[in-house]
Amino acid sequence: MTELSKSGAAVGEPTSTSPAPTSFLEVRDLKVHFPTDDGLVKSVDGLSFTLEKGKTLGIVGESGSGKSVTSLGIMGLHTAGQYGKRKAQISGEIWLDGTELLSADPDEVRKLRGREMSMIFQDPLSALHPYYTIGQQIVEAYRIHHNVDKKTAKKRAVEMLDRVGIPQPDKRVDNYPHEFSGGMRQRAMIAMSLVNNPELLIADEPTTALDVTVQAQILDLIRDLQKEFGSAVIIITHDLGVVAELADDILVMYGGRCVERGPADKVFYEPRHPYTWGLLGSMPRLDREQQERLIPVKGSPPSLINVPSGCAFNPRCPYADVPKDNVTRTVRPELTEVGSQHWAACHMTQEQRERIWTEEIAPKL
Numbered sequence: 001m002t003e004l005s006k007s008g009a010a011v012g013e014p015t016s017t018s019p020a021p022t023s024f025l026e027v028r029d030l031k032v033h034f035p036t037d038d039g040l041v042k043s044v045d046g047l048s049f050t051l052e053k054g055k056t057l058g059i060v061g062e063s064g065s066g067k068s069v070t071s072l073g074i075m076g077l078h079t080a081g082q083y084g085k086r087k088a089q090i091s092g093e094i095w096l097d098g099t100e101l102l103s104a105d106p107d108e109v110r111k112l113r114g115r116e117m118s119m120i121f122q123d124p125l126s127a128l129h130p131y132y133t134i135g136q137q138i139v140e141a142y143r144i145h146h147n148v149d150k151k152t153a154k155k156r157a158v159e160m161l162d163r164v165g166i167p168q169p170d171k172r173v174d175n176y177p178h179e180f181s182g183g184m185r186q187r188a189m190i191a192m193s194l195v196n197n198p199e200l201l202i203a204d205e206p207t208t209a210l211d212v213t214v215q216a217q218i219l220d221l222i223r224d225l226q227k228e229f230g231s232a233v234i235i236i237t238h239d240l241g242v243v244a245e246l247a248d249d250i251l252v253m254y255g256g257r258c259v260e261r262g263p264a265d266k267v268f269y270e271p272r273h274p275y276t277w278g279l280l281g282s283m284p285r286l287d288r289e290q291q292e293r294l295i296p297v298k299g300s301p302p303s304l305i306n307v308p309s310g311c312a313f314n315p316r317c318p319y320a321d322v323p324k325d326n327v328t329r330t331v332r333p334e335l336t337e338v339g340s341q342h343w344a345a346c347h348m349t350q351e352q353r354e355r356i357w358t359e360e361i362a363p364k365l
Contacts, residue, residue: 021095023050024232025074025200030092032066032073039305040089043069045256047092051249053199056226056233058243058264060279061253064301067236068122070253071202074234075119076101076109096200115145118198122205124185128177134161134188135173142195160191164221183214187221194225201226202234207242219246240283244268252276255302255312258335262342272344272353274317277361295364311347319356323347 032044044066051057059067072078074096078088094101096117101109121127129137138157139150146153154173161169164187177185186206193201203222207215223246226233235243243250243264250268251261252275260273271277278297299316302308310329314320320328327347335343338350346353 021098023095024053024097025051026093026095027070027074028093028095030070030073030094031090032069032078033089035089036305041304042256042307043304044073045307047253047256047258049251049258049261051200051232051234053232054226054230055248056223056235056243056246058235058237058247058250059253060237060240060243060250062238062297062301064304065253066256066304067238067253068204071119071204071234071236074101074200074202075113075117076106111145114141114198115196116198117200117202118193118196120186120189120193120201120203120206122208124189125177125182127189128185130177133174133176134180138173138188138192138195141192145196156195157191160195161188163225164188164191164194165217166191183210183218186210186214186218190218190221190225194229194231197229197231199231200234201231202236204236205238206235207237215242222246240268240279252279255307256304257312258343258345259313260344261335262339266339266342270339270342271357272338272342272350273313273346274319275313276344277357278316280365281361311345319348319352322352322356 027047027049030044030047031042034041034043047066047070049057059070061067069078073090074094078090090102092102096112099112101112128134135154135157138160139153142148142153142156143150158169158173161173166172166184166187172180177188180188190206201222206222207218210218219242222233222235225231235246237243247264249262250264252259252267252273254275260267260271260276267276268280271280275297278295281295282297283294297316298318302312302315308315308329310327310331311317311320311333314328317328331347333345333347335345338344338353344353348356
């Protein structure tokens, strides 16, 4: 991933003067805010990243950090509905293979959705329609983008169900979602997402509520299908263990912003943000004997209506007082490069973070 400069445009201001994208997917200074009676919910507040074809980006963070809102923004699903009487306020830029999605006509984005970009939703039982068979839903997704008859489309649906490991796909294609187990519903959702060979696949918590054996099968399936189709993949999860071997790059979100991003091996073995340390400390290890209890991140995620001033993580950070002059509570840190293709947003100096990680954090993990 490469560092992106902000466009400098105000909310709602056209950004057509921005330089042309150089990556397959580029998200630039994305902001997604929701007006409510209690105030403005800043679900995503200035997020930038890039992704190449054939690569996997893992977006991790606690519930409420802005992960799923980011994915829905990329898919163009926020503008389709209203929240009460108020629409979502979206600004920034999302470039997909040279097309800027936020300024594009909604009909054009709708044509791209499903064919060029697709999404595996968090809960397949809610995402799949209960009144239509699995086959009917895959057929519909295929025929929207291809001028074929129902027989041809159903043959394609059976083929995709077979590819994702559904037994007896020619018979199960006529089953309803409630007749599938949780793991099989997720496989059917993956089949529907890949039926049009999309170039971008977003998987939002694809292993939620599945047992660990099925989780591993689903993740292996996504990896194998990515190699087959050459898609760019975004895996959204709160569990670093899910992306440990799957992701090429990792983006850590907190309070609607990116606090760390970089190559997966750097984020796992040389993390440079206290929040990332907390996520790693709360993750069980099976490759070594656990000497101490897991260390949870103390406190609760911040309200996205009243995000703490300064560093949003400062109320929960055990090292908030390390930087001088109370800067942690008054100045919001920006992403700075801490290594090759590795960025973190923290007021502590590089030397302070390296010392704390080496002497205090790493020995306990």
